[in-house]
Amino acid sequence: DTGVSQDPRHKITKRGQNVTFRCDPISEHNRLYWYRQTLGQGPEFLTYFQNEAQLEKSRLLSDRFSAERPKGSFSTLEIQRTEQGDSAMYLCASRSGTGWKDTQYFGPGTRLTVL
Amino acid sequence: SQKIEQNSEALNIQEGKTATLTCNYTNYSPAYLQWYRQDPGRGPVFLLLIRENEKEKRKERLKVTFDTTLKQSLFHITASQPADSATYLCALVRTGNQFYFGTGTSLTVIP
Numbered sequence: 001d002t003g004v005s006q007d008p009r010h011k012i013t014k015r016g017q018n019v020t021f022r023c024d025p026i027s028e029h030n031r032l033y034w035y036r037q038t039l040g041q042g043p044e045f046l047t048y049f050q051n052e053a054q055l056e057k058s059r060l061l062s063d064r065f066s067a068e069r070p071k072g073s074f075s076t077l078e079i080q081r082t083e084q085g086d087s088a089m090y091l092c093a094s095r096s097g098t099g100w101k102d103t104q105y106f107g108p109g110t111r112l113t114v115l
Numbered sequence: 116s117q118k119i120e121q122n123s124e125a126l127n128i129q130e131g132k133t134a135t136l137t138c139n140y141t142n143y144s145p146a147y148l149q150w151y152r153q154d155p156g157r158g159p160v161f162l163l164l165i166r167e168n169e170k171e172k173r174k175e176r177l178k179v180t181f182d183t184t185l186k187q188s189l190f191h192i193t194a195s196q197p198a199d200s201a202t203y204l205c206a207l208v209r210t211g212n213q214f215y216f217g218t219g220t221s222l223t224v225i226p
Contacts, residue, residue, distance in 0.1 A: 002158070033214075042119075042204050042216030043159065056212055091158050098212055100147045100166060106158030 002026075004107035006092050012113045013082055020078045021110045025094030032075050033104065034067055035091040036060070043091055049075060082114045117142050119207060119217040127223045128195055136190040136220045138205035144183050145207035145215075150190050153202045153219065162203075163190075195224045 003026040013019050025032050030051050035043035046065070048056040051072035061067075064082075069075040079086055089111050093104040118141045128134050138148070147166040151159035165172045165181045165188065172179045178191040192199050202219040209215075 002160070004158075031212075035216075040218065042206075042218050043214075044216070045213055048212050093158070098210075100164065100208075103161045103164075104149075104214065106160070109156075109158050111156070 002105040002107065004092060004094055004105050006090075006107040006110050008110060009108060010111045010113075012115065014115050015082055015084060017082055018078065018080045019082060019112065020076055021090055021092075021112075023075045023077070023092030023094075023107055025074070025092070026096075026105055027073070029094035029096045029105075030072065031095045031098065031102075032069060033093040033095075034075070034077050035093065037089045037091055037109070038087075046077075079112075082112075084114045087112055087114045117145075117207060117209070117215045119205065119215055121203075121205060121217040122220040123218070125221040125223065127225060130195060130197060130224055130226050132195055134192040134195050134199070134222055134224070136203050136205075136222065138188040138190070138217055140186050140207055143209060144186070145209050147208050148179075148181060148188050149206045149208065149214075150177075150179055150188075151204040151206060151216075153204055155202075159204055192222075195222075197224045197226050200224050 032049040034046040049069040089109040153159040
């Protein structure tokens with residue numbers, strides 16, 4: 001257990017439905033990342049928060065995706081009008097700073113299946 | 116954009132041997148490079164980091180090398196054990212915020 005938790009662990013939804021995932025980082029970490037990982041691939045960066053500010057977003061993040069970190073603690077990732085191509089593992093990671101010594105700690109991920 | 120390639124084939128080795136995994140990158144050199152272990156259905160776990168001005172780092176049975184001329188990092192597990200079976204990911208960091216991951220190499224250590 002890294003100290004980063006994600007909920008739910010698994011989500012099955014029908015195409016066109018909206019889904020929301022939650023990430024609770026390590027409490028003293030002010031940096032939070034979201035990644036998407038498909039089978040046989042490495043994690044792909046989606047977005048990054050420093051405290052409550054969303055500082056970077058990947059071009060992979062379409063308008064159907066939105067992420068928030070309202071109080072600089074937990075974060076949510078919402079996908080609207082899900083498509084089958086959204087099926088993947090969604091990973092959250094946190095770290096305390098951006099120096100080379102600041103390790104990323106990953107949560108267990110949320111596995112999304114869109115039928 | 117940065118392209119990162121790891122051994123595309125799964126690696127099977129006999130227990131006790133040394134496993135060597137490769138990470139090659141194109142374009143710009145990263146400020147540092149990390150190696151992670153990922154077990155099925157779980158998030159990656161950080162193992163080792165090497166900076167651009169370092170040639171080699173060691174931690175217990177693990178060794179990482181970094182050759183910025185070849186644009187390559189090698190990850191070695193000596194005296195491998197079945198418990199080392201997992202997928203191993205390399206990640207490059209250019210600035211402080213974005214991590215670019217390779218596709219990973221699946222390692223199986225056969226008893």
